[in-house]
Every structure is written in C-alpha cells, then in structure tokens.
Amino acid sequence: MLDPKEMAAFDGLVSQLHSTDPRFCRRMRRLSTPKPRLYTTAAAALWLLAPLCIIFGGWTGTLIAAVCCAYGFRLYNKRNGNAPQPAWWVATPRFKSSGPR
Numbered sequence: 001m002l003d004p005k006e007m008a009a010f011d012g013l014v015s016q017l018h019s020t021d022p023r024f025c026r027r028m029r030r031l032s033t034p035k036p037r038l039y040t041t042a043a044a045a046l047w048l049l050a051p052l053c054i055i056f057g058g059w060t061g062t063l064i065a066a067v068c069c070a071y072g073f074r075l076y077n078k079r080n081g082n083a084p085q086p087a088w089w090v091a092t093p094r095f096k097s098s099g100p101r
Contacts, residue, residue, distance in 0.1 A: 039075045039078055042072075044072075046068040046072035047068070049068055053068065
C-alpha cells in the first residue's frame, strides 16, 4: 500500500504520462484488454485438435485431448473479460484467506 503522499506523486506521474504520450498509453491499455476473436479462434482450434489426438495418440492422446478441451473452454469463457461482474454475494469465494494473525 502506498502512502498518501506517494500515491499523489504517482497519480501526478501517470497524469503527466497521459498528457505527454497518449499513443503509448493507448497501446498499453490495448495490451490489457482481452482479444475475443483470438480467444474464440484458439478455443475452436483446440477443440478441432482433440479428436485427432484421440485417434492418433491412444491413451496419451486422450489425456492431451482432455487438456485441450479444458483449455479451450477456459479460453472461450475468457473472451468476454470486460463483461460486467456478478454481484458481490455471488462472486464471494467459499473460503476467505485470512492474512497474518
């Protein structure tokens, strides 16, 4: 956690960066946004690869196909990364990690 003075200094640096180099800030923002078309394409490719792994890979291919399908579902769900989050009572973890006591 930053000290309030340090936080004010940091905010000043960030605002100065935004005003002096907006192209750089736009590129950095673009890096942090999800790429839905890329994620959907990669998920479809993994799902199409899974049957080939099963046919040509035997039991090892079945294991690899399961991993491909699971990761494909993860990528497919990740494609809407900026979607609205559910309410706090739905999104609360089952067990809260407690800090040092």
